[in-house]
Every structure is written in structure tokens, then in C-alpha cells.
Amino acid sequence: MPTSNRQAVLRRLEAEALAIRRNIWRALRAGGSGHMGGSLSAADLLAALYFRFLRVRPDEPDWPDRDRFVLSKGHANAALGAVLVRAGFCDESLLDRFYGYESPFGMHPDITLAGVEMSTGGLGHGLSVGLGMALGARLQGRDFRTVVMIGDGELQEGSNWEAAMAAAHHGTSALTAIVDYNKVQQSGHVDAMLGIEPLADKWAAFGWEVREVDGHDMERIVTALDALPCSDSRPTVIIAHTVKGKGTSFAEDSYLWHSTMVPDDVYRRAMAELGGEP
Amino acid sequence: MSAGHDDLSARFQGQSRLAFGAAVTDLAGQDPRVVALSADTVDLIGLRQLMQDSPDRVLETGIAEQNTMGIASGLATVGMRPHVCGYAPFITARSMEQLRNDVAYARQPVVIGAACSGIALGVSGGTHHAVEDLALMRAMPNMTVLVPADPMEAYLLTIAAADRDGPVYVRLGGRVPEPPVTPPGARLEIGRAQVLENGSDVTVIACGCLVTEALAAARDCAASGLSVRVINMHSIKPLDSDAVLAAAAETGRIVTAEEHRLPGGLGSAVAELLARRHPVPMRFVALPDSFAVVGPTDQVRARYGLTAAAIAGACRELVD
Numbered sequence: 001m002p003t004s005n006r007q008a009v010l011r012r013l014e015a016e017a018l019a020i021r022r023n024i025w026r027a028l029r030a031g032g033s034g035h036m037g038g039s040l041s042a043a044d045l046l047a048a049l050y051f052r053f054l055r056v057r058p059d060e061p062d063w064p065d066r067d068r069f070v071l072s073k074g075h076a077n078a079a080l081g082a083v084l085v086r087a088g089f090c091d092e093s094l095l096d097r098f099y100g101y102e103s104p105f106g107m108h109p110d111i112t113l114a115g116v117e118m119s120t121g122g123l124g125h126g127l128s129v130g131l132g133m134a135l136g137a138r139l140q141g142r143d144f145r146t147v148v149m150i151g152d153g154e155l156q157e158g159s160n161w162e163a164a165m166a167a168a169h170h171g172t173s174a175l176t177a178i179v180d181y182n183k184v185q186q187s188g189h190v191d192a193m194l195g196i197e198p199l200a201d202k203w204a205a206f207g208w209e210v211r212e213v214d215g216h217d218m219e220r221i222v223t224a225l226d227a228l229p230c231s232d233s234r235p236t237v238i239i240a241h242t243v244k245g246k247g248t249s250f251a252e253d254s255y256l257w258h259s260t261m262v263p264d265d266v267y268r269r270a271m272a273e274l275g276g277e278p
Numbered sequence: 279m280s281a282g283h284d285d286l287s288a289r290f291q292g293q294s295r296l297a298f299g300a301a302v303t304d305l306a307g308q309d310p311r312v313v314a315l316s317a318d319t320v321d322l323i324g325l326r327q328l329m330q331d332s333p334d335r336v337l338e339t340g341i342a343e344q345n346t347m348g349i350a351s352g353l354a355t356v357g358m359r360p361h362v363c364g365y366a367p368f369i370t371a372r373s374m375e376q377l378r379n380d381v382a383y384a385r386q387p388v389v390i391g392a393a394c395s396g397i398a399l400g401v402s403g404g405t406h407h408a409v410e411d412l413a414l415m416r417a418m419p420n421m422t423v424l425v426p427a428d429p430m431e432a433y434l435l436t437i438a439a440a441d442r443d444g445p446v447y448v449r450l451g452g453r454v455p456e457p458p459v460t461p462p463g464a465r466l467e468i469g470r471a472q473v474l475e476n477g478s479d480v481t482v483i484a485c486g487c488l489v490t491e492a493l494a495a496a497r498d499c500a501a502s503g504l505s506v507r508v509i510n511m512h513s514i515k516p517l518d519s520d521a522v523l524a525a526a527a528e529t530g531r532i533v534t535a536e537e538h539r540l541p542g543g544l545g546s547a548v549a550e551l552l553a554r555r556h557p558v559p560m561r562f563v564a565l566p567d568s569f570a571v572v573g574p575t576d577q578v579r580a581r582y583g584l585t586a587a588a589i590a591g592a593c594r595e596l597v598d
Contacts, residue, residue: 111355121379122375128348128352130352131348132351132355132360133356135349135352135353136358139334139353142356162340162342162345165340166340166345166349169340
């Protein structure tokens with residue numbers, strides 16, 4: 001791709017990431033509270049996935065050959081709703097129904113909402129489910145890819161490592177895990193709670209291709225995604241180093257903003273920093 | 279599936295766990311969506327032949343039940359019909375959250391074959407007894423819960439389960455004898471109990487291995503002039519409420535019998551229905567709310583009264 005085109009693509013993806021961040025705060029404001037930290041850290045990754053990588057059809061969400069995306073860190077559902085709205089899976093008004101009575105858009109993803117591939121929320125589930133999707137693709141002779149986004153604190157759940165072992169054993173190269181490594185979980189920094197380092201070495205030892213990127217550097221994200229699959233026989237994990245609460249300075253890198261209330265003044269501060277209309 | 283009763287029985291070797299494997303093998307031969315997942319239980323369930331003939335139809339997932347259940351859910355989302363095989367104590371309790379979230383909540387058509395249920399693994403002790411599995415599965419919305427009484431019923435119900443819109447739990451035996459109770463040519467329907475003996479004084483509603491004991495109890499009672507109806511309630515959920523209500527109305531007394539702890543099992547299901555719709559005196563033959571002792575299955579069953587004698591005693595107690 002000519003440099004100028006690539007730059008244009010990157011700028012467009014960055015603009016989408018900004019719009020996703022605004023949508024996150026809009027949803028959280030509608031809900032009155034929620035998981036801003038881990039939603040905002042994932043915004044750039046989600047922009048690159050939905051507007052660059054994933055082959056999906058928002059007007060045909062059940063298209064059998066679509067790529068699958070599973071948000072294993074389901075508490076970041078505000079981010080998923082934010083990007084699904086941007087991608088055209090559902091109307092923007094969905095954001096104003098966050099936590100609403102009988103809303104398909106609650107704190108955690110629900111499979112009944114168009115574009116949501118699996119109900120998640122209990123941590124440590126998505127990688128196994130994604131592995132099942134990837135194995136299903138192989139059994140059916142389909143070439144769709146499966147991407148699972150996992151939180152860093154979530155990796156404390158042992159079931160992830162069952163899935164990691166199995167994915168490598170079965171050689172599911174069409175499966176990609178993305179770790180949103182924002183270093184912070186509900187009660188503190190991950191390394192102070194139950195450390196997961198050496199993280200890259202762990203995945204490599206389990207038989208995965210490992211790539212590390214700055215999860216807020218769109219060029220690095222796109223380069224990593226464009227290189228998938230990294231192997232014909234091994235799954236790939238992209239460890240994305242991110243910042244909890246990225247984009248709203250007052251919420252960055254603090255467990256206090258893992259999940260909390262969103263009164264009007266917080267919403268206004270956030271939107272002021274993101275250049276949006278409150 | 280067109281094979282005769284005797285030909286089928288020969289394949290099961292008298293074991294419901296092997297009947298499940300035979301059913302999955304036959305289903306896989308007809309439906310390219312059918313895939314079996316084994317948590318290190320290929321031989322336990324009788325899937326070795328299918329694995330050799332069609333390696334891609336049997337997915338060995340190792341001793342990792344949480345992952346097995348999650349994979350099954352993922353396979354179902356792309357249109358496959360997964361059949362998960364495992365040891366009853368582990369495939370239920372170990373993967374409970376995956377069962378609830380990924381399978382039941384997401385309403386996936388996953389069929390679970392749970393071998394060595396109840397106290398089939400008596401000598402293995404409390405870690406290996408699966409005697410709360412029915413309570414766990416009954417409490418799960420969208421779940422169908424089946425307890426075959428013998429291998430033939432396990433085969434036929436597993437075939438029937440393939441058409442269910444949602445997850446199905448099939449409770450299977452281990453290596454202890456499972457005497458046949460299903461007559462040749464029986465037509466089974468999920469949610470429809472079988473009345474094996476007609477009777478007018480009291481009804482025994484039993485499931486699994488206790489059906490054989492209930493039939494023996496009915497014969498014993500008949501000898502002393504007590505007319506006992508015997509119902510094989512192979513479908514715990516949905517429960518055949520018509521059969522239960524008819525029994526309550528026509529015999530006025532109900533005994534339930536199951537190889538399961540009392541809280542949450544067949545007896546609870548029947549009592550929940552009758553308390554609302556037609557209260558009658560009841561007795562429960564079930565394991566107590568404690569961990570069972572270690573021992574050979576027949577001796578452990580006898581210790582806790584999972585016997586024809588105990589069922590007959592409960593029937594007489596209700597009539598006296």
C-alpha cells in the first residue's frame with residue numbers, strides 16, 4: 001500500500017477509536033456507571049479489528065463465513081456496543097439503553113444482540129469458546145478467522161491455560177488471542193494482585209506465536225493484524241500493551257476507574273478531553 | 279438405527295455409557311454436524327471405533343472439562359452438534375460455569391453424556407460420586423435432563439436428544455450391571471414417562487437403576503396384596519406432569535426412588551409439582567444429605583436403602 005494511503009487508513013482508524021471512546025462514555029452515562037477502564041484500553045484494538053481486520057457483514061450478521069470475535073473480557077461490553085454501533089450492526093440509540101430494562105445491551109455481552117457471538121462475563125470462558133469456533137471452521141471447511149480478546153487479570157483464571165494448551169495441540173492457526181494488557185484489575189495493579197509475568201514466555205511455552213504491540217499505536221496494531229496468521233500450524237497471541245482508561249487522563253492507569261459511577265460532571269470531563277459534545 | 283433390538287444390545291455390552299457412544303457413532307454416520315468431544319473418555323464412552331474410522335469426528339480435549347464444555351459451545355455456535363463425554367462428577371461440577379454460561383445461558387444444542395453417575399464409582403469415594411448432578415442440571419434453565427434406566431433407553435434417548443433445541447444432559451452408568459427394563463420395540467419420547475406396571479394402591483416413580491428395584495418392589499408388594507404402579511421417569515426435565523398427576527389422583531400415594539441425594543433430584547421435582555397441583559402423602563427413596571461411604575456400589579446402595587426392599591417398605595408405610 002502506498003504510504004499516503006496507509007497513512008489515510010491509520011488516521012481513519014484513529015478517528016474510529018476516538019468515536020468508540022466517546023460512545024463508551026455515552027453508554028456508561030446512560031447506565032450511570034460501568035467499566036470504563038478496560039473499555040477505553042481496548043478502543044484502538046477494536047477499531048482496528050472492526051474497520052480493518054474482521055470480515056463481517058453488519059447487514060447480514062449471521063453470514064456463515066464471517067470472522068468471529070469474542071469479547072472474553074465481557075465487562076468491557078460498553079466498548080463492544082460502542083464499536084458495533086459504529087460498524088452498523090445496530091442503531092446508535094442502543095447506547096442510550098445501556099443497562100435498560102430488557103435491553104439487549106447490559107453490562108455484559110448477550111448473544112441475542114446482532115453482532116455478539118457469545119454471551120460472556122464470567123471470566124476465562126472466551127478462549128475455549130473461540131477455540132470451538134475455530135475447530136468448527138476447520139470441520140466445516142470454512143476459512144473464517146476467530147479472534148478472542150482477553151483481559152490481563154482474566155488470565156488468572158486457569159481455564160484460559162487449558163484452552164491455550166488445547167489450541168496449540170490442535171494447531172488452530174485461525175485462532176488469535178489478543179490480550180488487552182492494561183496492567184490494572186479491579187482491586188489494584190495486576191502484578192500486585194497475582195502477577196502474570198513472564199507473559200510472552202508463558203504463551204510461547206504453551207506453543208503459541210507471540211507478538212507484542214503498543215495497543216494504542218495504530219500502525220503497530222494494524223501491522224500485527226495484517227500479518228495474521230503468523231503460522232500455518234500455531235495460534236497467535238497479540239499481547240497489546242495498553243493503558244487502563246486510555247484517552248481520559250483522570251481515569252488512566254488506576255484501579256479506581258476499573259468500574260465506577262458516571263455522574264454528569266465526570267461525563268462532561270471525559271467528553272471535553274475526547275473533543276465530543278456532552 | 280435400523281438394527282434390531284438384539285443387535286443393538288450386543289453393541290452396548292449391557293452398559294449405558296457404551297450405548298451413548300453407539301448412539302453418537304450412529305448419529306455421526308447420518309449427520310455431518312455431529313461431533314463428539316472426549317475429556318479423556320474415548321473408551322469409557324465407546325468412541326474408539328468412531329475415532330479410528332473418522333478421526334475428525336471425535337475431538338479429544340484431555341482432562342480439562344472446563345475447556346471441553348467451552349469448545350462445545352463454540353462448535354455449536356457455528357452449527358455443529360457437539361456431544362460432550364465425560365465422567366459425571368467432573369463434567370458437571372468441574373465445568374459448572376461453562377455449562378451455565380456458555381451452554382445453558384447461550385442455549386446451545388450440546389448433548390452431555392455423563393458416565394459413571396450416581397455411586398457407580400463407589401469404591402472411588404466421595405470425590406467420584408455424582409449424586410448432586412440432577413439438582414445442578416435441573417436448576418439450569420433451557421436444560422433437558424434425562425436418566426435412562428438401561429442401555430437401550432440410553433441409546434434411544436440419545437438419538438431423541440439430537441433433535442432438541444437446547445442442551446441435554448444424559449445420565450449414564452459405569453461398569454456395574456444395568457439390567458434391561460426397556461421392552462423390545464419401545465418408543466420413547468422425551469418428557470413422556472413409561473408406566474411399566476399398572477397399580478391402584480400406590481405409585482413408585484423411579485429413574486435410572488432404581489427402576490429395576492421398583493419393579494422388584496412391586497412384585498413383592500403384589501404378593502401381599504398391595505397393588506403398586508411403577509413409572510419409569512426417564513425425563514426429569516421436562517417432567518411428565520400428566521403421568522405424575524394421574525398417579526396421584528388414581529393411587530393417592532407416591533414413592534420416588536433415585537440414586538441421587540434427596541435435595542433437588544427426582545423426588546424434589548415430583549414433590550414440587552404435587553405440592554402445587556395435587557398434594558398426596560409421599561415417601562422418598564434417595565441418598566441422604568451427606569457424603570456416602572466408600573465401597574462396592576451394591577453395598578453402598580444397600581447401606582442407604584436404594585433397594586427393592588426399601589421401596590417396598592416405603593409403599594407399605596404409606597398404605598398402613
